[in-house]
Amino acid sequence: MFKALAGFFGQIIYIIYDIIPFEYCKYGISLIIFTIIVRTLMLPLAVKQIKSQEKMNEVQPLINDIQRKYKNDREKLSQEMMKIYQQYNYNPLSGCLPLFIQMPIIISLFAVIRNPLTYMLKGKEIAGYVINQSTIENLINKIPEGELIRGYEQVSAALKFNLIDFNFLGINLGMVPTINRGLLFGSEMSTYLPLLIIPILACVTTYISSKMMSVRNAATKKDKKNKKGKRDEKDEALESMQSNMLLIAPMMTLIFSFQFPAGLGFYWTVSNIYQIVQEIVIRKYIRKKKEG
Incomplete structure (x- = not known):
């Protein structure tokens, strides 16, 4: 399935590449256009996911109260939580569905960007x-x-x-970035040094995107203290895990960006920027709709 999807996406990218009327930066521009198209088609899933996160933000303080109140009675805890879910029409799994749907698309895109010739050009x-x-x-x-x-x-x-001409603003998106000093500051410095921009941008935009995706409002933060004013151990552990995840995602992006052609890091950067803007616009729209 992934190979078929990758072939389909590869052909779309090549069609975009082929119809661009000018020669300069065609591959990079093709990736930008393709990313915008894919992200826009996935917009309904993103809206659904953000709505689910906003709803979770709303019910989380109530869930925290119930968990503290019935921490020694699991049956009662389950019953009370079900009441909350029904009252607020909230499904805790609704936010996961968009992620599961996106996974095959993301894996297929990964293959295309990693091996553009394999999937963009036909054997004949x-x-x-x-x-x-x-x-x-x-x-x-x-x-x-x-x-x-x-x-x-x-x-x-x-x-x-x-x-395919992989050059984009002086950066060869078909080359693999490196931290090898001999390549960075040797005779091929003009080729390899500019490539460092891609992993750095991919890492930074991934961090910003992950930071924005972590939903924390003032009410939820305030609720992290119990009635005695002490921090709940469970909340501390959760907050610590979320902080670690904010660092793990950018670091993994940075590592992978040095393992594969720069086109992959470029795609991540464009995708992250789109997601950041999308997050701001959708959340603003949802909150404005609630207030209105």
Whole structure:
């Protein structure tokens, strides 16, 4: 399923790439347009998820009270929590559904951005372009993902197509970022040094996006103290876990950005920026609707 989706998304990206009338930064612009299209199509899921989070924010203080009151009576605790859910028409699993639906899409996109030639170009097109062994070697040297082309030794040039230009504002999105000093400050400094911008932007935007996604309002924070004014151990543990997650996500993004072509980190950056703006607009709309 993931391979089929990846092939479908890859063809869409290539169609966008192909119809862009100018040559400059085509691959990067294609990723930006594709990200906006995908994120916009997933907007109803995002709205549903944010609404669920807002509802959770509303009922969380009541749930905390019930958990403290009936902490030694699990049956009564379950009954009271069900009453709260019914009263506020809240389903604790409703916020998870959009995430489950998005996972196949995200995994497939990961494959496309990681190996653009594999999913964006058809085998017969590559075969039509590759005429002899010297052409094969040139392609392999030029493009990191060129391993796909190995094996085509003698084929006729029946089809012509333009190879993907991974350059975007002086950054080769087909190259893998590195922290190798020899590459960063050696003869290829102009190629590898600008690549560092991508992992940094991906990491920073992931942190901002994760920070905004962690729902905490004043009422919930205030409720983290019990009637004696002491902090509840369970709340402390939860808050600690949330703080750790805010750091883990950006760090994982940073690590992966140094393992795969810069196009992946670029996609994450664009996607995160879209999500940040989306979060601000949707939450503002929902709260304005409540007040009105």
